[in-house]
Each structure stands twice: as C-alpha cells, then as structure tokens.
Amino acid sequence: MGLLPLLLRGAPKRFLRASGSYRSLYESNSRRRRHGTDAAAADQAVNSRADHRPDDQMLDFPGAKAAFTSRMEFISPNAAEAVPCFRILDDLGRALDGSDIPEVDSSLAVKMYHTMVRLQTFDSIFYEAQRQGRISFYLTNIGEEALNVASAAALTKDDVVFPQYREHGVLMWRGFTLDEFANQCFSNEAGHGKGRQMPIHYGSEKLNYFTISSPIATQLPHAVGAAYGLKMDRKNACAVTYFGDGGSSEGDFHAACNFAAVLEAPVLFVCRNNGYAISTPACEQYKGKHSIQLLAFVLTTSQYFFLFLNFDAPGDGIVVRGRGYGMTSIRVDGNDALAVFKAVSAARKLAVEQSKPVLIEAMTYRVGHHSTSDDSTKYRSGEEIAHWRSVRDPVLRFRRWLESNAWWSVEDEKELRGAARKEVISAMNQAEKKNKPPLSELFTDVYDTLPRNLLEQEATLRDTVSKNPPSLAPH
C-alpha cells in the first residue's frame, strides 16, 4: 500500500520526496539512471507504463538476481515439512502401493543379497577377532549393508569411488576378495597396502576404490578433483564419494559441494546419515537442542516411547543443504536396497549426462559401535541398538522381498550363512599365518625412487637389526 496508489496515479514528485520513504528515493535514483537528469522525462517514462508495478523490478546486483519486495520477511530456518524420504519397500520388505520397482532381476538381486550377507558375516567375525586380540582394530558396516551394496550395484566399474571408511560393501561388490580384505586387516605382506595402513583402510587401484585416509571428509575434494578430470576427458563415468552425518560438518564438505556445483562436475555425494558421529547424535551435529530429547530418553525405558517423544527435532539433515549450493539432491531410505539402487542409478545418469553433482542423503542407522575403540552403550540404550539390529535390519528386509518373489528360501539362507562363515574364517586364518611385510618395504613408496637419506636410514636400521636378536624385525 502506501505510495503505490500515488505512483500509479502519477502523483507529482513532491509528494514522493516529501514522504521520505526509501522507495521513493530508489524510484527517483533508478529513473535518473535510466533517463539521465531529465526528471520530467523520467517520470513520464515510468508513469506511462500502464502495468508498472514497483514489485516487478529486479535487483541486478552481481551477487544475485532477485525480485524486489517491500515486505520484510525472514526465511524460516525450517521448512514447514521435512524433506520426504524416498522408499520402495516397507519395513517388512513389501513393495509399497504405487511403487515403481527398478529393474532388478533375480540374478542381480541374489548377487546383492549374497554380498550383503558376506559383508555382515565378515564384519561379525573380524570384530570378534579384534576382541580376541588377533587384529588391533576393526570397524563394522552393520546396519548399512543395503546402502553399501545397493549403491555400488548402481554404479559401473569406471566410476571412481572415494570412500570415508564405512563402505567395505562397495569394495566387496566390486570384487575385492575375502582374502584381500583379510590381508589388509592383518597387515601382512600380501596386502595391497603393503601393511602401511590400519585395518579396514582398504584401497584398490584396479577396482577404482581409492585408499582410505582416516581424516574425515578429506576425500570429498578429491572426488571433485577426479570429477574435474572426468569432465575434461568427457568420460562416461562419474566420481562417487561417501561420508557420514558427522563428515558433513567438515569444511571440506562445504567447499567440495560448492566447487562441484560451480564447476559442474559429475560427482555423487552420498551422505550416510546413520544418526551418530561416534557419540555425537545427529541432533547435535546440525542444529537442534539436545537437552529435551535427552530428558525424554532418560525418562523412558521403551524405545517406542523415545521415538515418538520428539519435542525438538534435529534440523532437516543434509539434503536441504543441496539447494544452498545449487545442487540436485534427494533423501532416500538407506535401509531400502531397492530405493537406494534406484536413486543412485538416476543420480548417476544425471551426473554423467549433464555433468552436474548430486547430493544423496541416505537415512540409515549405525547398529554397530563406531569402531572397536568405542562402546556405544555409553551414549545410547541397548534397546535402541537391539531394535535397529533386529526389526530394522536392512538385510532381512531385502531378504523378505527376495522371498516374496520366490527368489530365496530358508535352505538357501542356511547354506549361504554357513558357506560365508566358512569362507571368512578360512580367509582370516590364511591371512593370519602370512608373514608381515619385510623391512625392505619400510622405505619404499615414500617417493617414486629411494632418495639417499632413506637409503642411509635403511642401511643403519639393517645394521642395528643384524646386531640384535631376530625378534626385533624380520628380514
């Protein structure tokens, strides 16, 4: 209201100036810009437009092109509704009404299931191995098997993967053998990493799976760099990088998303939002007041009560940030293998065909502890863990779908579980027996060739070893 009727009626300028409103000043300035100092001509030009509305004017700052408004309205921190989560199967593995099942035939589905079961088996046995002191460290994927395997199944072998550390299933799908996994965990001489990294820090150049580096989110810019190379070569491939809800807080996440969008790089950012970053729950990772939830949690012994009692929901996750960077994004049920497969397939197509980044937030739950160095019962209830391990198990959910298609049976299950267990234990025993890497591999690969100082250090070390009991170091 205000001056609008005055303007439309072509009111003399003195009325506008006298009112002292900002709008009139803006009006007169913009008229001066367009029509020079001839105020009368300016007035005429503006007022002669029958459909003139100040609200139609666009701000043309270099930073943004936006419509002008006279209503001061802050943008609320939360949308009215959380971004909906795409799923195809319900919690019992039944296709929801109106679902569009992706093209997953029985052989693909069974292969996916095999991989999930092998992953689960490997995780449980190697976790126990660490507890028994046979390896020094382990980290499981429990609860995220469907996310791992289904996302990997939607990619091609030319897509380059930059993992965080909880994506062993992706590597397993690509063909890393149980022996190769075990060799790395036991840091023996047969491992591709030559015993240089902690357990589970796998890497395979052959399978386009880049060696895991412990610091969080450093792989995100790497993926953008790789996508930049793919874009230059116009390859039919994209870069894919995984990270958790915690990793999304790192500066590297922000810059990688920003770069990828600005550069228009073909990269998929897959966020495994599993609810915890070691002990930090998601509601403390991004916005959200924890105290009320904690109170509710403490007051109740039933996990169902806890789930409903959500006075203060965490901010709406990672998916909403996509728009902030100008990136296509989607939220998907990470425990629904079919939904993950479909979403990642579509995202990959977009990334490769249009050379654009896509952010996929896969909602899931970290059933296991963060790692063998963590005891998560310190910060969450046993009931909560048990609930997600049993009722919400993504592997079981997928199995139910397979069974509903008559692609899987109880006998198949028994046979697979038994075989997987045997294979994993055998791989473990073999790997444990192998020698550790020799001293000659201590100094190699620091550079492309051995520089003098390292040759000297090796010579000194060998001299020390030769003068000392054999227990000090192997050959």
Add this chain to the structure above:
Amino acid sequence: MAAAGAALAPGIENRLLSPPNAGRIRCSSSAVPARGALVVRGAALSEESRKNRSSALKAVAVKGEAPNLTTAKSGHEILLFDALREGLEEEMARDPTVCVIGEDVGHYGGSYKVTKGLAEKFGDLRVLDTPICENSFTGMGIGAAMTGLRTVVEGMNMGFLLLAYNQISNNAGMLHYTSGGQFKIPIVIRGPGGVGKQLGAEHSQRLESYFQSVPGLQMVACSTPYNAKGLMKAAIRSDNPVILYEHVLLYNLKERIPDEEYVLCLEEAELVRPGKDVTILTYSRMRHFVLQAAKTLVERGYDPEIIDIRSLKPFDLFTIGNSIKKTHKVLIVEECMRTGGIGASLRAAIVDNFWDFLDGRPECLSSQDVPTPYAATLEDATVVQPAQIVVKVEQMCQGLV
C-alpha cells in the same frame, strides 16, 4: 664472477657419495652461467678465484651438454615470474594432462602474473579459477592427480597453504605410501612465500620450515629466472608431490636464459661461486644477499664458495659435502626462523655426515623467532642482512668463532 655451475665434475677430489642425479630422471646440465643483473662484479678478482672459475668452466665443458658460454647474445632476457610462466606453458603444451588450479589464475592471469595468458591459450578448464578454500582446492588437485592429471596448485601466498596442511600432509605426502604404491600424486604446489616488503606477519611466512618434516614431499626453492623455469618443468614432470617455493620479492628479477629447452634436476644444488675459504649454503632470496656480501668479502680478500642449495628436501649432500671437504667451514644463510627451520635440519645433516671435515661448528644465520613486524626498520632487523653475513664470514675465517 658468479658462475652457475653443475655439481663438481668427476676427478675433483675423492667423491664420498654418488651425485644426486644418479639413477634419477635425466636432467640436462644446469651449467649455464647467470648473466645480466646477477653478476658479482668484484673490483679485484683473486688469481685463485680466476683459476677456479676457469676450472669450473672446464668442468662444465667436460659434461658436453653446456651451451657455448662465450656468446652472451644467445638466449633471451626474462623476468622471473615470466620464466615460471614459460616453463608452465611449455609443460602444458607438451602434456595435455597438466592443469593449473588456484585463485585468480584464469583470466586474471594470477596475482603475480605467473599464469598470464594461459587460460586464453589452454581454456578455462585447464586453468581453473576456484572459490576460496585452500584446503579443498588442494584436495581437489590431489584427487585429480590420483586419477591421471598432473595438477599445479597455486597458493596465492604460501601462508594460505597452512589451510591446506591437512591435505598436503595427510594425503599428498602419505597416499602413495599408504596405498602400497597403487596411487601416485604427481602434484606441484607452488606460490610466493618468504618475507616481503611490509606485507605483515600472516603474509610473510616461511612454509618450508613447517613442511620439511612431512614424509613423501619433495621441496625445491627457486631463486633466479634460470632455475625457476628449470625447476618448474622438473617439478611438473616428477611423479612425486613437489612443493616449489617462490619468493614474493624475486618475481621481477631479470636474467638471460637459454632459448633451447632445459629441465633442471630437482635434487641438485647449484654452485654459484666456487671458492676455498668457507662454504656458504643458502637458497631463495638469501642467495642474493649472500652474493651482495660476497662482493665485500672478495674486496677484502676472502674467497667464499657459495652454493644455492635449491633442493630443500632432500638436501644435495653430494655437492654440499664436497664443498665442506674443501673449505672445512660452513655457514648457512637462511630466511627461516632460527627454531625448526631449514638451517636447523641442514646443520644436523652436516654434523651427521661431515663431522670429520669440519674445523668448527656449522654456523647459521637465520631470521628472528618473531612474527614478521610491519614497520620497515623492524622488518629489516628480522631477517639476515648482508652486513651480518660479512661479519660472520670474517669471524669464521679468522678463527674467532
């Protein structure tokens, strides 16, 4: 006379160690004399130093690859920033996987004009402007390098690369090793550093002292247009992650460099002036301060041997050792701070390896352990000045230290 020579040729005294480029990438001879502005014009050249010069020249000639030193007209005059640009341009033309990533490197041509004209020639993608996030575009460069590109990452000032320390240390330095040799990172990280003219503490950092400990990295420092171009080319061709340190005050240094292509050896030091009284080890801007001090020293009858170490990691102990064996005295002149700098490590390496040849402790002139102040007088007092070098060398030669 400043003769930029190669490592001492075969036949000079007993070699203890093999030369740095044995078994490494083939590099053309670095035996081209510095011409133009860098010549030390001593009023009276001692007979000794003249003889040394001619023997050094002969040594160079023996290598057989040096261009004709008497025709000073060959080659072209160039400023240091342009020499860097020339090297970069030649490598980008030669190898399509070479690309540059950094802030304002594209159409702006780089804050110090090192990438001027490259975006027009090679396109926006190969000379990529990035948003401001050093850690991330360094990470991007690492990811691109791991997947087949040869990236040159420019830090607008070396000090900003502190933000990229995580990527440089944990990823560039480590991933070749931790992946068991599966992934290599042929990245070059470069930019201007060192103490400038009143740029303030944050823009006057000596990153070579912070990064020198990181395993897996190679570090070189250029100081003349000639070695700037040669080291740039060598760094790009290397499969290791290389940090190339440029100095913010040396970009407008002029020199005549060869027209024909040359690539220097990353691990090799440069014999700037042969001598017999004392070995002076230096690099980057301090090389020029040392040469300035050498003028005075030569007038007073001293005969310093000046070596620009160039390779900060690893040290060229062959060249350094042979020099110390001859002179028995060593002075390191650096811009790093006293604590934890290149000088500190070099002293340790010299003591470890050449103890028997030393007449006294290895001396070191370094910057003060303070953030670099802005006021010009204070700033000058923070770094080593030529007068200090003269005093120190005199003391050493007179046995007073």
